[in-house]
Amino acid sequence: MDYAKQKLSEEKVFKDPVHRYIHVRDRVIWDLIGTKEFQRLRRIRQLGTTYLTFHGAEHSRFNHSLGVYEIVRRMIDDVFTGRPEWKEEERLLCLCSALLHDLGHGPFSHAFEKVFDLDHEEFTQAIVLGDTEVHAVLKRVHNQFPQHVADVINKTYENKQVVSMISSQIDADRMDYLQRDAYFTGVSYGHFDMERILRVMRPREDQVVIKHSGMHAVEDYIMSRYQMYWQVYFHPVSRSAEVILTKILHRAKELHHQYYEFKHHPIHFYSIFEGETTLEDYIKLDESVVMFYFQMWQEEEDPILRDLSRRFMNRQLFKYVEIDPAKEYKKLAELEQLFKKADLDPNYYLVLDSSSDLPYDFYRPGEEEERLPIHLLMPSGELRELSRQSSIVDAISGKRRTDHKLYFPADLLRDERTRKNTKRQIRAILELSDDRDR
Structure with missing residues (x-):
């Protein structure tokens, strides 16, 4: 029997707190879930360092990937099947791409990528196309099937309808992570009427x-996304933890290039430190491996690596003040010099962190990160871009919000070992910032 059409003798279900049940009948999907590359996602948190702010945020990329698969399955089986615009032969491709879309995430995801200049989508494609268990399963469908999955993830697949189901401004990926992240962080911001949205897709x-009758449900979805970004994803405490995490990795990489003799050699990082990351080494990395090194590096001779690792493991995070780097660049330069005088390396202990989000945008041809708009299907059959019909969405369309915070170790500025005059100057500058922003 054709492998692509094989069904399990009995439906498998995963109990899920967001979707109640995740249903699997296709043999291909069940086999993909069982691969070592997909099981690795159990050891990658969905929200990185956010668990240090919202203690319930321990859910994984594995949870989320199953959720995205389930939403796409419902789109197809409950809404699209039988409609003339839907090609049934794309069903399995959509399901596999949804399930595997986050396969290439590294430990602590985006923070890890920034430090080592990596791209999780490139690694997802490499796993799909490389010498992996996932590739072996996909190739059993047909020889070109792994490439088709990689093309969907890369957003280059010829049928843009398939791409939009997994990657657009209203897709299965966003609909799952907003609800899932809201559930596990315990906030109410990410809730919206997904049932209604699915019915009107x-x-x-x-x-x-x-x-067009589903416009208000989409408005609610967009505002939920906006609130989640500023109340959860960009939470300043989570960002503080991420700052320390990235600085630990930067320090370890710097020490490696200085031929520092580690007490606990970071053998899992060697190829990454050298910029020669192999797929095999990358797949071996997960958050349990990274946390092992952080635990061990608390005993290192290097005071910066030791201190930063201790801070992360024991949640002794940096404090922050609001700052406008464009207007206060002289203050930043002065602080850098004062930190050096106080024997605090500003590269590791004075960190400007910026967050930015664009909640919704319409099509702007030729611009970086082109965004396909959300279209409403009007009673006449005309397609109308969402912000032309919704005054709520129009009010936020194309409006990027950016936030800057300066992170520093307030406890070390109180430390008597720090030079008193320098310490007093630093605190005066930072306290002026506090007073201004209250």
Whole structure:
């Protein structure tokens, strides 16, 4: 029997706190879930350092990937099947791409990528196309199937309708992580009426559109996303933990290039430190491995690596003040010099961190990160871009919000070992910032 059409003798279900149940009948999907590369996602948290702010945020990329698969399955089986604009032969490709879309995430995801200049989507494609268990399963469908999955993840697949189901401004990925992250962080911001949105989704030749009667549900979804970014994803305490995490990795890499003799050699990082990351080494990395090194590096001779590792493991985070780097660049330069005088390396102990989000945008051809808009299907059959119909969405369209914070170790500025005059000057500058922003 054709492998692509094989069904399990009995449906498998995963009990899920967001979708109640995740249903698996396709043999291909069940086999992919069982691969070592997919099981690795159990050891990658969905929200990185956010668990240090919201203690319930321990859920994994494994949870989320199953959730995205389930939403796409429902789109197809409950809404799209039987409609003339939907090609049934794309079903398995959509399901596999949804399940595997986050396969290449590294430990602590985006923070890890920034330090080592990596791209999780490139690694996802490399796992799909490389010498892996995932590739072996996909190739059993047909020889070109792994490439088709990689093309969907790379957003280059010829049928843009398939791409839009997993990567657009209203896709299965976002609909799952907003609800899942809200559930595990215990906040209410990320909740929206997904049932309604699924009911009003319609397949079109090159995208998925929304019936005009579902506009208010989409407005709610967009505002939920906006609130989640500023209340959860960009939470200043989580960002403080991420700052320390990135500085630990930077310090370890710097020490490696200085031929520092580690007490606990970071053998899992050698190829990454050298910028020669192999797929085999990358797949071996997960958060349990990284946390092992952080635990061990608390005993290192290097005072910076030792101190930063201790801070992360024991949640002794940096404090922060609001700052506008464009207006206060002289203050930043002065602080850098004062930190050096106080024997505090500003590269590791004075960190400017910026967060930015664009909650919704319409199509701007030629611009970086082109965004396909959300289209409403009007009663006449016309497609109308969402912000032209919704005054709520119009009010935030194209408006990027950016936030800057300066992180520093307040406890070391109180330390008597720090030079008193220098310490007093630093605190005066930082306290002026505090007073201004209250």
